[in-house]
Amino acid sequence: MxxxxxxxxxxxxxxxxxxxxxxxxxxxxxxxxxxxxxxxxxxxxxxxxxxxxxxxxxxxxxxxxxxxxxxxxxxxxxxxxxxxxxxxxxxxxxxxxxxxxxxxxxxxxxxxxxxxxDSQFYPGQGFLEEGRFVPILRTQTKMTWRHERAILPRHGMRAGMVMADICCGIGDFAVLVQKEFQPSRIVALDHSISSLDYARRVMREFDIRGIEYTYGDASEMLLDEAQFDLVTCRHSLQIFNRPELILKELYRICKPGGRVYITNEKNSHCLGEPRAESIRWTYNEVAKLFGHFEMDVELGPKSRRYLIEAGFEDIRVETFMVTNLDGDPQDFADVIAAWADVYAGEMATRRGDGPEFVARFRQGFQDHIFAALHPKGYAGWPIWVASGRRPQ
Amino acid sequence: MGPVHHDLAGGPTFEPMIQIDMEIKTFVSAWRHCDYVSTYMARMVSQNRSDSVRHSNLFSSAFNELLEIAFRTRHADGELACRVSRHGATDRIELKFPCVPEERQFYEEAVSQVAGFEASERYLNSVSGDLAPSREVALLELAVDYNATLRVEEADGGAIKLVVDLPLEGLQH
The missing domain is CATH 3.30.750.24 (STAS domain)
Known part of the structure; x- marks a missing residue:
């Protein structure tokens, strides 16, 4: 038998x-x-x-x-x-x-x-999947990649491995990984058809090989068990209302001995100087706003607990800070401006926030941009990286 | 990959992708062979489709029905040959298996009914009726749910060849 x-x-x-x-x-x-x-x-x-x-x-x-x-x-x-x-x-x-x-x-x-x-079952994510958000997602990936390209090998990334990028969005991370680390195969999955269309278009235009983009629900994937050496899932657990379901699936598709790599934020720890108080207040409110839509953008430091509870071992956690000093400060400012548009725009409106609150809320983002572009200023966006090994 | 295949009837050119041959005796020795073969071939041919996982799932679902039809012929001798070729968004399955003349007539009639304009209605009637699902219903379903086109081709040595064109790449989400 x-x-x-x-x-x-x-x-x-x-x-x-x-x-x-x-x-x-x-x-x-x-x-x-x-x-x-x-x-x-x-x-x-x-x-x-x-x-x-x-x-x-x-x-x-x-x-x-x-x-x-x-x-x-x-x-x-x-x-x-x-x-x-x-x-x-x-x-x-x-x-x-x-x-x-x-x-x-x-x-x-x-x-x-x-x-x-389908994707409508994920509360609130529509805010983040609009086509106009694509340029900002690309800029975000460019800024985080400067750090992650050095971090990934510490979490199991090797040439020739088989990897999956779950919740791949517009697929730019998968492309960067393909170029930098040459895994033998990348399966990149997302539940946004428009994001996948974009990713496939980029792949065609730049003649990129070795990435398979697939439509799927991260909490219930069609992918077979135990087939990937490394499974990445970036900035996504924090916008699912039940991250433990996703982790269970990441665990399932990961090979025994392979690793699952996740990144998440703690938005209330975004910071800047000058105008630190205004910035701190606004990002505390960002966390509450996402909480209203059942998303936990404070998840970063909870990654270790989630990984342990999902059954992983050899948990590794580290943090990095994307700052205005990484490359062009205008990139940082552009990202904050896009956040302000969505968070102090559609999301605040949908929650029913009044004009007084929205004005103060928006001011914090403007102050963050001010800090980023100030010749003596400093602006930061902290990210938590964590990975765990699936037991043999 | 073999050489490019030119359709003698003047139709589009389908390029061979994969072929599996087995003795029919071996094939019908275990029901799970239908699942094995359909799953394996689906994975192989779906790798370079725009959504490989989704394509593989759909392909396996359709192909398995054809293999189950071949399985239920229960012939003791002869060969089962499964071949998949491709033209653009369409994958062609050619399934050759042993067949007596009466069965050939059945398949020819079934395929002609599948091509009829009332295929969808016939399929609904079969689902809502009291009869057990038949081979004809499986073929109807391929046409109705997968937009497949089917035909029967001559094959030598007491065999029949079902040719099924599946435009899965074009099926909407």
Missing amino acids: SPYDLLPRFKAQYDANNQEFSISGVVRPQGIDELGPSIALLRDAIGRVRGVLYVNVRRLTQMNNAAFHAFSRIIIDACRARPELKFVVITSSVVGWTSRKFGRLSGIEPNITIEEY
Whole structure:
């Protein structure tokens, strides 16, 4: 018997609290009898619920026709036997066939509806994925790269390795890594289609090879287990409402003995001189503003705890400060101006902040820019780097 | 990679990418071979697609259905040949497997129905009906859910060749 045969291929479960039947994994039976317990569980769930039964297939990577018909048959029969019962099938935009295949069911029974799970399920991230933010993301990466290119080898980066960059955004970090360290393969994943389009365009225009950009949900990836020597995830755990779910996935796709590398901020520690007080007040408010949208931009120093709790060992943590002295101070000022636009603009408006607060909030950013461009000034943006090894 | 393949019918040129041949006896000895082969070939041919992971998932899903059809023929002798070639956004699967004349007629009829304008309606009827899923339904689904075009080609030695063109690269998210 090969190790393949010992792996559970799929799992079905029922959550009574949420009235949710979920099935995940690879469901390719030769005969329906192999599905017996799962079918029984679905029948049982249908018998118990009132109102709506959610059928969650978000993590269903494969299902053959034999299985699809078996499960569909039960749902369709239930619709006909109990017209008051509704079914909501939750598919994933990442698993291309699920919405198309399960979507057919709503054409058969109006009581079956399909909801596609996608990036809208991440609160607040839309603020950071607008096309106009792209130039600033590039500038940010340029500024952090000056530090990270020296830091990465201390966290396991080596030439020839297989790496994944999860939440790759516009893909510029993956390109820099490819040029500097020549890994044999980079898989770069993000859930923003527009960011990936941009990344692919850059790759084509500059004839870059060895990077595979893929659309995916970082908390539920299609990527196989234990296939990467190094998994990077930068500035992203801090903008997910449940970072532990992402870390669990980063752990899963990392090879035993490989490392997961994360970077995050502690926004309230952004600093500048002169006008330090105003700057400090504004960045304290930035942290609260993100908190309102369920994002923790204070996560940086918590990285060690998150990595330990996710099961990693040999945790390494360090910090670096991006400053106005790294290259052109105007780059630093441009980044702060872009933050001010989004944070004191759309985000503050969405929270319902009044004009008095917004004016003071915006002033702190202007003072930060003033410090960055001042001939004797100093402005900083601290970043926490952490990595952990997946046990052998 | 082999030489460039020129379609004799004057159609587009498909470039061979990968081929796997096995004795049908070996193939039908274990059901999981369908999963193995579809997963492996999907990974191989998807590497240079714009989204390799997504393409691989879709390709494996479609290809597995074809392999399950070949598996269920349950012939004891002959060969299974799976070949994938590419023209732009379309991947062509050519699946050759042993087949008796009656089966050939079945596949020819099934494929002609798939090409019909009512394919979508036929597929919905099959899902909502009481009958167990058939090989015909699997072929219908390829056309309906994957925009596949199918045809049957002559093959020598008591075999049949299903030719399936899959424009997966163009399928929207």
